[in-house]
Amino acid sequence: MTATIQQSTRGPEQILAEVRNNKMSQFQIITVTIALMMVILDGFEVGIMAFAAPQIQEQMGISSDILGYVLSGSLFGMAIGSIFLTPLADRFGRRPLTLAMLALIVLGMALTLTAPSAGWLIAWRILTGLGIGGMMANLNALVAEYSSDKRRTTAIAIYAAGYPIGATIAGFIARPLIPEFGWHSMFIAGTILAVLALVAAFFLLPESLDYLFGRRPAGALERVNTILTKMNLAPLASLPEVQVDEENRVSTKNTIRDILSPPTLRLTIALWVGYALLVAAYYFANTWIPTILTNVSGDPQLGNAMGIGANLGGVLGCFVFAALAMRFSGRHLLFLTLFAAAGAYLVFGMVFSIIPVAIMVGFVLGVLTTGGIAGFYAVAPTIYSSRSRATGIGWMIGIGRLVSVAAPIIVGYILASGAAPEKVFLYFAVPLLISGAAALTLLFGRSTATLAD
Template identity: 25%
Template sequence: MQTIDVNAVIDRDKLSPLQWLVFFLGFLVFFCDGLDTGIIGFVAPSLLEAWGITKPQLAPVLSAALVGMSIGAIISGPLADKFGRKKVIVSTTLLFALFTILCGFATSTNDLMIYRFITGIGLGAAMPNISTIVSEYMPSKRKAFLTGIAGCGFMLGISCGGVLSAFLLESLGWAKVIIIGGVIPVILAIVLMLKLPESTQYLVKKNQTAQAKSILEKIQGQAFASDVQFRLAATETNNTAESPVKQVLGKYLWGSSMLWLCCFMSLLVFYLLTSWMPTILKTAGFSTQQFSLIAAIFPFGGVIGATIMGYYMDKTNPTNVIKYSYLLAFLLFLLTGFVSSNILLFGISIFLIGALLAGAQSSLLPLSAMFYPSTCRAVGVSWMHGIGRVGAILGAFFGSLIFTFELSLSGIFYVLAIPTLISFIALSLKVMGEKSKNKAALNSRELA
């Protein structure tokens, strides 16, 4: 009987049509996630005027989805490791799509808050699991780059939400803009149901050999011998029979903790900016078109940044690439505080911050997918995302408090520099922990 290494089939020099399909579908899931996230922030000023409510009254609406995202991410990891990535991705994409549409029919802040909470559960569950399955289908030499490019769909979706709002908000109104943002992922959920393959690593672990064989034959472009069995790499197996949760909280606890802290602080800043930047800029005197387009520049910069980071993550230590991006973002936040009165320099600074901060945030998903083996990857990636979303919740609430503190535009950017620096410190500690662990392992081998 012939034994085939699953990763040897996937690690091709040239991606197969099926691998490109997984990549493209992953990109679209990220795009729809970002589109939903972006639209609600961009329609916030119109919602304030239409319903005659205050900014603090809107804060629970903006943060409700973030609470749902945190819950969805945390519970989806164990579910995906048990029932499969595809089932979780399809069902949660359909969930956030339908409830996004319902948001367009909300008549009160309470209704909108409930709909946004359920929407968030779907959003939070879909993103880390689509990142996991894309990572598992990409060749190891280009895993970070291609997974990062797929994740750029999120940033591009936020930017498109800004462009959509800039040109349709005044003519159609906030409700119809939101509904448009929900119809698109409904169509995508149907396509995912029909076309997205299950993770081959998951299928092999669950002894679903026939299905894994069919998928791998499509990847390599030819049939296997009739008598064949599949195996995973040594790093992808669990010889201790520990549950995925025990692995994350045991062997990978230090690295996980630092990823959680980094993601927490990063998402705090990211969601404060994406949720409140339009309102902050409008309060500072920018016109509707100006604040929509400037706010859209921020996530679009993340697309460029994540692309460049993904390339270098495959060439060198991936954690170092991201940690230095946070350090540069910290310095840029300080610089932006000095140039906030010049709209041209301010716009350029926002773009560069997006390239570094949003790019690094997007790159955390492929980084965590590379950090964990397939035996606990869904849990590890999802939990980092879920715990990070707690930071996003605080970011949304802190955004509303900014107006009570009456901080200047410069002062806001000085404050946001602090959690960005903490993200850099967290990844630095992760690298130090890995070096210490590798050194201890090397000494142990030498003594043996």
């Protein structure tokens, strides 16, 4: 009986404080792991095109400038999905949006198999990207909310590793599949994996406690108590009354105002600039490296090996960032990583023609750029409140992807003009330097977010 009385006096703030101050339970670890599996799928679905591109270009007779649009198709979809679909998670919930986005990915991957031309290929890649973009930022928020304060930056950095892991898996699968069965085989594999992920998420992915407490959807108390029981926390007898105006219940206007008003506005702009320029450089390298090296060397396996090496470096980068984040501030690690990445691009451009050295530098390049992405994923949730967290992260990723769409396209035109490929890497060191400067400004001032950095 005493426990019941104590339960009735605990408010959302006290419960969320318990979640964030206690050691992570098995349920929390499983939830983060499920999110990791989902982002591995995202990396696989995007990585497919980079490895299939050389054969698609040959079979469809696509020029380098048009191939740039094909490679950017999913990036454009990801940008639109992050900006316009992710905010729906703050309104309708993290779980339903994730399921809807997975269904969209299944549809896009399946339709890609039917593409008769570059135009249709671009259209279906945009559709796939919509699902990926709408899901990634949403899951980023979910991981942040289910992680303890002590392990949040580390958990998100490990979560971020899922993307290069997925792209690396795509590379390893592409090596035997594409030469033997053609590029369509990769999209068949991607469709099957997306269906399996949808089924797994339906049965295993929980709703966010922050969302349930903040929005109070139908059955919120029962859903909260189910989650608390799985986390070995005492359930509630009732949900304390909160004042939520009708406007906040039915629109995302207030969440957008949150991220675009002082003191958060300056930090939001820094996130947008820093992340956008980083992912522009990242997607240039990850979409074009296999094709560039294949065209320069005449050996498709060499381009494939370089792509795999860069993605393996990306996996290591996320885990290195995660390990360092256990001792150092994520914001300090972020700007240092970005300045180092700019140096790696300069070196890569200078040693491009020395293939063994270029492969090693490409690996380091993957370590640093993906480590930087992990850093932005880790820092962004600490800037926004629970009410606007998915929106804030979604807009950061969406704006970044929208800018990054131009990178493969611009590179396509540069290469079509006859420019030396190594020059492009030198050019992209500049946006990385600016990205580092933007990340440096995140050290000055914090918002009123409830999550600790």
